[in-house]
Amino acid sequence: MLTHPLTTWAVDHPWPTAGITAAALAILGAALWGAIRTVRSWTWPPLPFLVAGAGALVCTAYSGDTSWRFAGERLGMVDSTERALMFGAGELALLACAVMARANKAATATEATAGSAGVPGVLVWVITGVQIIPCYATSGIVGGTVRAVIGPVLAGLLWHLAMGLEIRVARPEALSTGLPAIIGRELRERLLSRLGLATRDRTAEQITRDRATARAVHLAAVLELRPEGWLSGYRRRRLAAAVARSGAGTNGEQRHRLLQQLAARRTSGQLATVPLASPWAGTPVPGDPYPRTPLGVTGAQLRTMDPLAVVHLVRSAHPKDGPAEVAALCTEYGVPVSETQVRVALRAGNSLIASAAPALVRHVPDPAPVVPHGARLLPVHCRTALRRPAPAVAAARARTRPVVTAEYVPECPVLDPDDVPDEHDDEVPEGDRDVPDPDPLIEQARAEYGADVPSFRTLKTRYAIGQTRAQRIRDALAAEAS
Incomplete structure (x- = not known):
């Protein structure tokens, strides 16, 4: 029996043969796996x-x-x-x-x-x-x-x-x-139009009605031209059948269509005498719907540009116009912009002419120390003025955050709460109506308080008197103390 030398070598060396076989199978499996992945990654046509x-x-x-x-x-x-x-x-x-x-x-x-x-x-x-x-x-x-x-x-x-x-x-x-x-x-398309099927989205019933309507219009027009004749009876029967088939008696829209078509056919002869305006005389050439800018740029070109760039172009052509005029010109050229957008584009800021606003704090002149009849005016109580923002000009510099400046009104001296008159100070007590002059309570207060000058409320509480008498006593004590 003849044997192949390779087979004899494999039998004599089993371990190398097993290793070579395993390596060959691994290479074959890897090649098959790569081929399958390549085929699966292809984009196959439908x-x-x-x-x-x-x-x-x-x-x-x-x-x-x-x-x-x-x-x-x-x-x-x-x-x-x-x-x-x-x-x-x-x-x-x-x-x-x-x-x-x-x-x-x-x-x-x-x-x-x-x-x-x-x-x-x-x-x-x-x-x-x-x-x-x-x-x-x-x-x-x-x-x-x-x-x-x-x-x-x-x-x-x-x-x-x-x-x-x-x-x-x-x-x-x-x-x-x-x-x-x-x-x-x-x-x-021509064949469908010839067969009357050119209008899409119609049912078979609607197509039948439209054909019957057209046939009824034709028969009615023929009967109007030749009302008598040996075919007139046949035409009238066909006309009645066409009207019935068109559904004009029960369908208002179909009836309106039938009457409109019949009216158009009967009055078609008036087309020869309809007055029409001549297209050759006095017809102006349609121009650009927007005027041409002074820079030579057409309105169509401006409308394709950025609105801020249009603002700069119009401003360069009209350097003396304000933001409102520039906004009106841009709108006229077909680029509608607002005055605020123009101010932002030109960095012109807000308007420097501030509207008149009511003053929060009014200046009160210092009253005279003494007025006629010996009466003294009450002191005026002031409050710190609120901050009034000044207008910020955007064109002066680029702003990264709001900048607000404020003006302050000097703070008035704060009075003692006891010197503030009560809301019932205008009432005159019974003991203040007939007060002798000089007031006897002045000596009593001088003896009790000495060089100290008490407040209005202290005097009113101590002697049960009103505001006017307490003020007179306090003024007398203050004059002696000074």
Whole structure:
């Protein structure tokens, strides 16, 4: 029994053989795992595209068999090598044109259109038509028809589907821009218009009503022109049937449409005498809705710019205008801005003319120490004035935080709470009505308080007197103390 030397070596050296086998299996597994990950990472086209491509390849091979036979029988290519190199020229050209047509279709596709295959798309059908000739030349009329349909014709159709199906799936509403597609759409629209089906979103019942309305209008107009005749009775019966079918008797909208169409048809002769204004005399040329700026920039150009840049341009053209005038000019040129935006753009700050506000603290002149009849005025109590912010000018410097300056009113001396008169000081007690002069309480207070000058409230509480008498006593004590 003959054995291979490698097998003999493996049997004689089991451990190295096991190591080599394990390493080979590991390398094979790693290569298989990498191949699977690579295949899974591919972005595969949709399944319909793959099926169409596979069918196109099979039909192209079927067409290639016809080309092989035609090259040997009709073209004289007896050498197998020559025939192998030349027979598939048409199929390769068909495949190349299909790929280039797909690339053109994807490059010219937009959101609204599906793109155009261009010249390669036309060449696909030209090559398909030329390849039909070998089919009939090789197999006759019957076999040639089978070979032509299954071979080049199906190959061209499937390649067309394969190159355009993915784009149509991504955007079903997209329209093709090819010449055959445009001609087909126009013919379809004209045919639908001729059949009265051009208006979309109508039910079959509404289409029947509209047709009956149009027929009723036509019959009514004919009966108006020829009320008598041997067909007048037939026309009246047809008119009644058309009106009934249109639903004008029960549907107000349909009745209004019927009357409007009939009125338009009956008065169509007035179109020849309708007065119209001549479009050739006195028609002004429509100009720019916004005036041209002094800088030579049109309103359309200004409206495409940033509003702050427009403010600077208008201000440079009108340097003496204020923010309000610049805002009005910008609005006139088609860029509506406010006065505040103009001040921000020009760093002009707020208006320096402050509105008149009521003063929080009024200056009270110092009263005279003595007034006629010996009466003394009450002291005036002042409070610290509130801070009054001064206007900040934004054009002076760039502001990073609010800056407020304030003016202060000097603080008035604070009086003793006991010297503040009560709210019932105007009332005169019974003991103050007939007071002799000099007041006897002055001597009593001088004896009790000495050089100290008591407050009004102390005197009023001690002697049960009013404000006027307590003030007179206190003034007398203060005069002696000074």
